[in-house]
Amino acid sequence: MFVAVASLTTLGLILGLLLGVAARRLAVEGNPLIEEIQAILPGSQCGQCGFPGCAGAAQALVAGEAPVTLCPPGGRDVVAALALKLGIEVDLSGIKDSGPQIAEVKEELCIGCTRCFKVCPTDAILGASKHIHSVFREACTACGKCVEACPTEAIAMRPVPVTLQSWYWDKPEERLAA
Amino acid sequence: MTQYLLLLLSTALVNNVVLVKFLGLCPFMGISKKVDTAVSMGLATTFVMTMSSASCWLLENWLLAPLGITYLRILVYILVIASVVQFTEMVVRKTNPALYQVLGIYLPLITTNCAVLGVPLISTQEHQPFIVSLLFGFGSAVGFSLVLALFAGLRERLNLAQVPSAFSGSPIGFITASLLALAFMGFAGLVSH
Numbered sequence: 166m167f168v169a170v171a172s173l174t175t176l177g178l179i180l181g182l183l184l185g186v187a188a189r190r191l192a193v194e195g196n197p198l199i200e201e202i203q204a205i206l207p208g209s210q211c212g213q214c215g216f217p218g219c220a221g222a223a224q225a226l227v228a229g230e231a232p233v234t235l236c237p238p239g240g241r242d243v244v245a246a247l248a249l250k251l252g253i254e255v256d257l258s259g260i261k262d263s264g265p266q267i268a269e270v271k272e273e274l275c276i277g278c279t280r281c282f283k284v285c286p287t288d289a290i291l292g293a294s295k296h297i298h299s300v301f302r303e304a305c306t307a308c309g310k311c312v313e314a315c316p317t318e319a320i321a322m323r324p325v326p327v328t329l330q331s332w333y334w335d336k337p338e339e340r341l342a343a
Numbered sequence: 344m345t346q347y348l349l350l351l352l353s354t355a356l357v358n359n360v361v362l363v364k365f366l367g368l369c370p371f372m373g374i375s376k377k378v379d380t381a382v383s384m385g386l387a388t389t390f391v392m393t394m395s396s397a398s399c400w401l402l403e404n405w406l407l408a409p410l411g412i413t414y415l416r417i418l419v420y421i422l423v424i425a426s427v428v429q430f431t432e433m434v435v436r437k438t439n440p441a442l443y444q445v446l447g448i449y450l451p452l453i454t455t456n457c458a459v460l461g462v463p464l465i466s467t468q469e470h471q472p473f474i475v476s477l478l479f480g481f482g483s484a485v486g487f488s489l490v491l492a493l494f495a496g497l498r499e500r501l502n503l504a505q506v507p508s509a510f511s512g513s514p515i516g517f518i519t520a521s522l523l524a525l526a527f528m529g530f531a532g533l534v535s536h
Contacts, residue, residue, distance in 0.1 A: 169412045176406070176419065180426040191433040193440070 198250075199223045205246045206236060209286045211308030213237045226251065238308045240265070266322045267305040268312065270298050274319035281311035281320055347478055353534040354482030360458045361490045362524040367458030371491060372516060374449050381495035383442050384449060385488025389481070391431050391453050392462055395424045396480025399463035400473055420463055428454045458487060494523060 203223040210218040214235040216225055225231040226247065233247040233255055241257055248255040268289070270281075275297045282290035282298060289305040292298030302325075311320045325331065360366050374384045399420050407413045432450050436443045443450070453459060462483045466476045497519050506515045 168410050169415055172406060172410055172412065173415065173419070173422075176402075176422065180422065184426055184429055187430055187433055191437040193436055 196227060199227050202226050202247065202250060205243060205250060207238050207243070207306050207308075209238065209306040209308050211238060211286050211306070211310055213308060213310075238306055265325045266307040267302055267325050268300045268307065268309075268320050269323050270300055271319045271321065272297050274317045276317055276319075278316060280314045280316065284310045284314045286310065347474070349534050350475060350478050351482040351485070354479055355486035355489065356527070356530040357534050359486040359490060359527050359530075360462065360483040361487055362520075362527040364458075364461070366461045367456050367487060370449065370452070370456055371487075371494065371520070372513065375491055375495040375498050375516075378492060378495045378499060380445050380449075381491045382488070383446060385484075385491045387431060387435065387446065387450060388453055388456065388459070389484035389488055391424070391427050392459050392484035392487070393477065393481045394427045394431075395420070395459055396463050396466060397473075397477050398423050398427065400466065400471075400476040403467050404473075416467065417460070417464070420460055424459050425454050458483065490523070490527075494520065497523070 199220075200223075203219055206219040206222060208219050212218065214222045214231065214237070216222040216231070216235075222231065222235060226233065226235070233251060233253055234244050236243050236247075244255060245257060247253075268281075270290075277292065277295040277297055279292070279294050279298070282288070282292060286308060287304045287306055289301045290298050290311060291301055307322055309322060312322060354360075358364065361368065361371050370384060370388070375381050402419055402423060403413075403416065407416055407419060428451060431453070432443075435446070435450065462480050463476075466479050471479060498516060501515060501519065510518070
């Protein structure tokens with residue numbers, strides 16, 4: 166019993182040590198900027214920018230192959246953050262920003278075909294076959310994939326509804342601040 | 344020398360690990376869509392299987408048998424195999440990022456390839472000496488890579504064939520695999536042992 170415990174522990178320690186040393190020796194220096202950019206992007210891998218997921222988009226951004234305005238779900242905030250990180254001047258006025266949005270299922274039109282939750286990258290759509298689907302508000306990133314997938318046009322994007330948890334005081338108006 | 348060559352031949356072709364012993368069918372079906380990836384996967388598996396055969400032999404004969412704790416064999420083998428796979432992953436990532444991208448999730452999944460565990464276990468069961476055990480592991484891995492590459496080539500052709508819709512995809516893959524296994528039975532008389 167004791168021998169078994171001791172030998173397994175020793176073996177585990179030795180292997181762990183070897184792997185740890187190997188990890189240090191064989192470390193791959195990735196571009197830290199790519200990781201920072203990826204952290205700014207929404208991370209829902211929706212693919213609306215035309216790149217395979219947010220990692221691909223981050224690589225293209227760092228390589229200068231894509232404009233900072235590439236991310237439709239990110240809206241104006243993401244564009245501003247990306248421009249700041251990459252040191253690029255952007256004219257934010259031309260960017261359509263409808264504010265944070267989420268998907269909404271119109272229950273009278275939903276036929277329960279499950280196509281929307283098959284395409285949802287964040288598993289934000291609840292429901293089963295032949296049951297009316299519903300959107301899980303906290304998980305939806307407004308990537309819009311379900312809107313395209315819906316055969317009955319039962320899904321539309323709308324601004325995030327104000328709830329007791331998300332309500333906040335309006336910012337002071339200009340004339341009051343001045 | 345002839346004995347070792349015969350051993351390699353017998354493990355790679357006659358007692359092929361995939362088609363005769365039916366081990367490691369998961370990567371056999373999973374990564375056989377393209378020849379390039381199949382060959383790379385075969386190379387990575389060959390490295391892991393040879394290394395794990397050697398290290399499992401050392402552990403069995405220097406640690407488990409002397410201490411009388413052979414009942415821990417499977418546990419220890421899995422531990423060693425997982426470490427070797429981790430190490431392989433690091434090496435591949437360092438030396439060949441493109442291959443690392445291609446193999447992706449399948450590289451860590453070598454850990455769960457039952458052939459990698461099965462080969463050292465069979466080797467231990469037959470009380471093989473070190474060199475034989477090493478060659479047994481290497482030969483099995485070569486057989487695995489060979490079959491994987493062959494099968495990937497077949498499946499690439501199959502994509503162009505008109506398959507009845509009930510059989511398209513995996514079913515026709517399994518049928519092809521069985522035909523390939525039948526073909527490999529032809530090697531049965533090659534080496535008698």
